[in-house]
Amino acid sequence: MTARDNIAADALAVCTDTDGFAEALTYYPHQGFGEAAPASRSISGIVVRRQINTYEDDVATQLKEFEVYVANDATSGISSTELDLGGDRIGIPDRDGKSEVIRTILELTDQDHGGLVLLCR
Amino acid sequence: MRMTTGLYPTSPVTEVIRAKRNADYSPHNYQIVLTVGEPEEDPEESHPGNPPAIGYKMEFLIKGHLLPSESDSQPIDQLCAIFDADIRRAVTAGGVEWYRFGDWAVNARVGATTNFDRDGGIGGVTVPVIVTYRISENDPYESRA
Numbered sequence: 001m002t003a004r005d006n007i008a009a010d011a012l013a014v015c016t017d018t019d020g021f022a023e024a025l026t027y028y029p030h031q032g033f034g035e036a037a038p039a040s041r042s043i044s045g046i047v048v049r050r051q052i053n054t055y056e057d058d059v060a061t062q063l064k065e066f067e068v069y070v071a072n073d074a075t076s077g078i079s080s081t082e083l084d085l086g087g088d089r090i091g092i093p094d095r096d097g098k099s100e101v102i103r104t105i106l107e108l109t110d111q112d113h114g115g116l117v118l119l120c121r
Numbered sequence: 122m123r124m125t126t127g128l129y130p131t132s133p134v135t136e137v138i139r140a141k142r143n144a145d146y147s148p149h150n151y152q153i154v155l156t157v158g159e160p161e162e163d164p165e166e167s168h169p170g171n172p173p174a175i176g177y178k179m180e181f182l183i184k185g186h187l188l189p190s191e192s193d194s195q196p197i198d199q200l201c202a203i204f205d206a207d208i209r210r211a212v213t214a215g216g217v218e219w220y221r222f223g224d225w226a227v228n229a230r231v232g233a234t235t236n237f238d239r240d241g242g243i244g245g246v247t248v249p250v251i252v253t254y255r256i257s258e259n260d261p262y263e264s265r266a
Contacts, residue, residue: 087149
């Protein structure tokens with residue numbers, strides 16, 4: 001097994017370990033206007049939840065932001081080839097124990113053969 | 122939902138929302154977010170009387186989000202221009218006296234659009250609508266002609 005294979009296997013193991021830091025999520029591929037919604041699928045990933053304060057015209061707004069670590073995998077995670085940053089979404093609970101809310105994937109902040117780091121809002 | 126203003130093309134608006142303190146909305150393609158600025162007194166529109174009528178100007182920002190698919194070949198500036206035009210048509214679609222918003226306003230105008238290419242991964246247009254209105258000094262609920 002090559003180092004590249006090991007990295008991919010480790011990333012898959014960590015990002016799908018729901019007994020560890022990972023949690024169950026849902027991936028919703030991009031739906032074009034007027035097109036039928038593509039099938040969603042259950043995935044796993046590690047979610048870092050943040051709250052950002054923004055100020056615009058003296059109005060303070062708190063934005064929820066989610067950094068999601070998923071395996072670069074078309075079954076248990078999201079593959080880098082299928083990802084579309086123009087409308088792919090992930091169902092993420094706002095807080096631990098709450099129901100999922102569908103969040104848009106805005107940026108792919110990091111990637112390698114093993115995994116993807118996605119910024120969602 | 123499509124912005125139908127009787128003319129082609131029309132932008133397939135998916136949602137119109139107003140920002141809350143907790144921005145619990147998720148940005149997506151053809152979403153509109155409305156934010157309201159602070160009122161600014163406009164002495165030229167104020168009238169003497171008892172009680173006097175005080176004129177104010179308030180800016181409403183109509184922010185149209187665009188998140189086209191990576192496979193979309195249409196240039197983003199073209200999408201912005203069409204979305205901008207459709208928002209303007211929709212705002213001014215209330216007849217020749219659209220600027221009165223059913224007698225709630227004295228005047229209104231649509232300002233210059235600004236495009237944003239990247240705002241945390243989102244592109245789109247911001248269309249300002251500046252509304253002038255007049256209310257009683259002692260009763261902000263009373264609109265004055």
